[in-house]
Amino acid sequence: MTDDDRGIAHACTRLLREHGARPVLVRKQPREAASGENVYLSAWDEYESIRMTMAAIVGEHGEVDGFIHCMPLHGRASFDAMSAGQFQTAVFEDVKSLFFAAQCLVRQDKTPAWITGTTSLGGACGMEHVADSRVQPATAGVSGLLNSLSKECEKTRCLSLDFDLEQEPEFIARAIIDEMQTEADDLMVGYRAGQRYGVAVEKAEPPATEQGAPSIDKKTVVVVTGGARGITAEIAIELAQRYSPILILLGRSHPPQDAEDPALSGITAEPELKKRLFARLKKSNPAATLKDVADAYAGLIKEREIRRNIDTMRSCGSKVDYVQCDVGSPEALTNAINEIYAKYATISGCIHGAGIIEDKLVAEKDPASFDRVFDTKVASAFMLGGALKPEELSFFCIFSSIAVMGNRGQADYAAANSVASALACKYATLWPGKCFSALWGPWAKTGMASKGVQDQFAQRGIVSIEPEAGRTRLVDELGCINAACQVIFGQGPWDPATDPTEMIPAGSPALTNSSVGQSSPGGTSRALRVDVHRHTYLRDHVVDGKPVLPAAMALELVAETVHLDGPDYEHIEVNNLQTLKGIVFEKTAVDLRIETHRISPESEAGAVAFECGIYTSDFALPHYKARVNLSRHLHMPDVDFHPGANLEPFPHSLDETYARWLFHGECFHTIQHIHGIGPNHISGRLQSVAAKDCFSRPVDGNWLMDPTVIDGSLQLVIAWERFHFDMTPLPMRIRRFMRYHSVSHSPVECRLELHSLNAGQQLSADIYYLNTEGVLLAKLEGLECSCSSALNRLADAQSKQYQESAHVQA
Numbered sequence: 001m002t003d004d005d006r007g008i009a010h011a012c013t014r015l016l017r018e019h020g021a022r023p024v025l026v027r028k029q030p031r032e033a034a035s036g037e038n039v040y041l042s043a044w045d046e047y048e049s050i051r052m053t054m055a056a057i058v059g060e061h062g063e064v065d066g067f068i069h070c071m072p073l074h075g076r077a078s079f080d081a082m083s084a085g086q087f088q089t090a091v092f093e094d095v096k097s098l099f100f101a102a103q104c105l106v107r108q109d110k111t112p113a114w115i116t117g118t119t120s121l122g123g124a125c126g127m128e129h130v131a132d133s134r135v136q137p138a139t140a141g142v143s144g145l146l147n148s149l150s151k152e153c154e155k156t157r158c159l160s161l162d163f164d165l166e167q168e169p170e171f172i173a174r175a176i177i178d179e180m181q182t183e184a185d186d187l188m189v190g191y192r193a194g195q196r197y198g199v200a201v202e203k204a205e206p207p208a209t210e211q212g213a214p215s216i217d218k219k220t221v222v223v224v225t226g227g228a229r230g231i232t233a234e235i236a237i238e239l240a241q242r243y244s245p246i247l248i249l250l251g252r253s254h255p256p257q258d259a260e261d262p263a264l265s266g267i268t269a270e271p272e273l274k275k276r277l278f279a280r281l282k283k284s285n286p287a288a289t290l291k292d293v294a295d296a297y298a299g300l301i302k303e304r305e306i307r308r309n310i311d312t313m314r315s316c317g318s319k320v321d322y323v324q325c326d327v328g329s330p331e332a333l334t335n336a337i338n339e340i341y342a343k344y345a346t347i348s349g350c351i352h353g354a355g356i357i358e359d360k361l362v363a364e365k366d367p368a369s370f371d372r373v374f375d376t377k378v379a380s381a382f383m384l385g386g387a388l389k390p391e392e393l394s395f396f397c398i399f400s401s402i403a404v405m406g407n408r409g410q411a412d413y414a415a416a417n418s419v420a421s422a423l424a425c426k427y428a429t430l431w432p433g434k435c436f437s438a439l440w441g442p443w444a445k446t447g448m449a450s451k452g453v454q455d456q457f458a459q460r461g462i463v464s465i466e467p468e469a470g471r472t473r474l475v476d477e478l479g480c481i482n483a484a485c486q487v488i489f490g491q492g493p494w495d496p497a498t499d500p501t502e503m504i505p506a507g508s509p510a511l512t513n514s515s516v517g518q519s520s521p522g523g524t525s526r527a528l529r530v531d532v533h534r535h536t537y538l539r540d541h542v543v544d545g546k547p548v549l550p551a552a553m554a555l556e557l558v559a560e561t562v563h564l565d566g567p568d569y570e571h572i573e574v575n576n577l578q579t580l581k582g583i584v585f586e587k588t589a590v591d592l593r594i595e596t597h598r599i600s601p602e603s604e605a606g607a608v609a610f611e612c613g614i615y616t617s618d619f620a621l622p623h624y625k626a627r628v629n630l631s632r633h634l635h636m637p638d639v640d641f642h643p644g645a646n647l648e649p650f651p652h653s654l655d656e657t658y659a660r661w662l663f664h665g666e667c668f669h670t671i672q673h674i675h676g677i678g679p680n681h682i683s684g685r686l687q688s689v690a691a692k693d694c695f696s697r698p699v700d701g702n703w704l705m706d707p708t709v710i711d712g713s714l715q716l717v718i719a720w721e722r723f724h725f726d727m728t729p730l731p732m733r734i735r736r737f738m739r740y741h742s743v744s745h746s747p748v749e750c751r752l753e754l755h756s757l758n759a760g761q762q763l764s765a766d767i768y769y770l771n772t773e774g775v776l777l778a779k780l781e782g783l784e785c786s787c788s789s790a791l792n793r794l795a796d797a798q799s800k801q802y803q804e805s806a807h808v809q810a
Helices: 008-018 047-061 084-106 137-152 169-181 230-243 270-284 290-315 330-344 367-387 411-430 451-459 467-478 536-540 551-565 654-660 707-725 789-795 797-809
Strands: 025-028 039-042 066-069 114-119 157-163 188-192 195-197 221-225 246-251 320-324 349-352 395-401 434-440 486-489 523-531 571-579 589-600 607-616 619-631 671-677 681-686 728-739 748-757 762-770 776-788
Touching (some): 066 084, 137 157, 157 169, 221 230, 221 330, 246 290, 246 330, 290 320, 349 367, 395 467, 467 486, 551 589, 681 707, 707 728, 707 762, 707 776
Parallel strands (some): 025 039, 114 157, 221 349, 434 486
Antiparallel strands (some): 523 589, 589 607, 607 619, 681 748, 748 762
């Protein structure tokens, strides 16, 4: 643990020893030589020193099981009197040091059991006005960082604890150790005046404009950082349309020329633009490359957007100045603000929207990248606080993000926005005007959230914001009295009107029109008629001229049946799915019976287990049997997949692969691309086929497990086996299929590790399903197949001919 120099870490050390742990204390240099057992010195504001210290600890004591960061509780100078240098030191010691220490820990072979960080925000977790000079906004970055790390390291409990520094060191230490031993799932907890507080989001209707609220008119001078593009431009346009204020836009890009080069003006087609740019570049630089052309094209598009937005603002009656300024440079930002005061005498409002993202998991993050993302948002927010004249400000709004709640790959961005929000709360206690942070959700058509990040938000029930709604709501907020110093914009799970299941419906489409038959104690029997004319996916899964129920659909059927018995359970997995006898459609319809029986009561961990079987009337045993587990808590494993070196390009196109080696029709054409193939690996991208497109009549919701994606991964198994042994595999058993998130709503990166026996006649595989950001969505373990060259006949013309005739009959 890191030392706070106030006695808290020492008290934690004593308590940990009482519990049988072996605590190691890291104290900050420079100070007297380390004294006592297991005490280390480190320059906690230098990455290399932190790395060497962590390596020394692991080298002497072995892998670290947990980490407690007490340094943010260090008694620092009052924030009100902090210089820029003192603030930067606090930021490094409190937040950046935690990032780098955590990075060292998650790179261990063994994931740490817990990482606990502390903050000194008055016990309110930075979300309320706390009039205490000891409140340190920089420490808020600890919570944002740990919130994101918790999404990346599911086996590590990440917790941030905020304290009112009036508390005695012994009380704080006991609270830290007690929290580490609880089973609560809180990510952020505050202690104020001896009381424990959690964090909740309160729904609030947009307040009406009130007397005494900030007023905006043509004489109001508003500074907007972040340039004339994206979200900040949307807000500036809304201000111009409503009030026509004087707008000063600060951005890193060069100011646009008043008029575009006539040789380029009016041309929008990318090939023609690049052709003309290349010709122009060649005149000034004969060695110009295609990269130079691409850079020039990107710059031209950016300049056009800036010019178009500024022209829109001016057409609404606003006077607009564009000032080129790197807001990440304290000197440049201070000079720009001073020049604005010199020209306009006052600044009435400021909207700080500057920020960048460079998303990457903590384990892979370059410290220089962390610094860029963090400093662009935080250093500039602090410098604005020192450069602006608060007595003249009507409002100061800092753009933040709901990424503070945690997002994989965004620990730096979440930490930066957490500090920015805490700064807004601090300024609100010191300044007379309205100060708040706007915690934006992802914007639908602009902003920095990538498709992968938007998918992460969507899985958590967070709705993308339409630009028109977002900019209207923010400008409404500027003209209102509102005591909140943090305001979330957008719909999410905190909003009762937003039901995540409505956005990503998971239902029981394969069981549509099924009926419940006789139920045994703790079990259910469902009757389902499967008809080729209604269940049209069967026409696309034909073996030897006859439709056959896919193994992936059998998995979907047992999962949906059990899930109907326990819809409140969050996690579902199917174990030991065995094919005893495939279900072949000799006629157009087959009557199925899906039997389930609960084999265990709910455990203390909130889990139950069922035995399942799929039966027909002409076979005494189940055609398929499996065990299905439901649990109330989602336990995400770490992704342990090593694709091997130098995967070779796959030799065939998709069309050729489906024509030569696969027998699947349109409902199962889910492979979008095969990335590469190796001796034990194949990797590709899959895209779900919606349930509604696999039936001729409406069905109940969307896939639960998604047989179209699962079957697509089995098609990759076939491609691998045909490539190496020219045999076709037949799935016989799936040892375990675990669903963590839906695989149906975005492209899925599918990675397979395969092993063959008996010259390719037997095959086993593990399959990983991830989204484009590397989030593990599902995992299939222990696929077992028997393989034969005789099965290559399945892809012959006869099966394709049946598919065509079946479509004609329908």
